[in-house]
Amino acid sequence: QVELVESGGGLVQPGGALMLSCAASGSIFSIYTMGWGRQAPGKQRELVAVITNSGHTNYADSVKGRFTISRDNAKNTLYLQMNSLKPEDTAVYYCNAEIAVGALRSYNYWGQGTQVTVSS
DSSP: OOOEEEOOOOOEOOOOOEEEEEEEEEEOSSSEEEEEEOTTTTSSOEEEEOOOOOOOOEEEETTTTEEEEEEETTTEEEEEEEEEEGGGOOOEEEEEEEEEEEETTEEEEEEOEEEEOOOO
């Protein structure tokens, strides 16, 4: 079984910073692309940042220059450094990962999410 667990969410004032973490555990053969998605109440889930197994990153225009995605492969952990937070960043943030559980078996996993609220 593979599990993704997010942590680091909370309440922060506009302009503040927050670091999210996502720990992957279980029978992991290899982790490929990892990313963060978010969903605000009444809105569809959107992708905010991704990072490949080679370290290539991509960001949504709305967070580019403010968020930084990274990963620690030794710890099977994904991070999202969120700076200059805005009220519109308020959402539940979900960790996503493409994980191979065998040489020919790869699946897409999602964590339970962590709430990020940006408000004064």
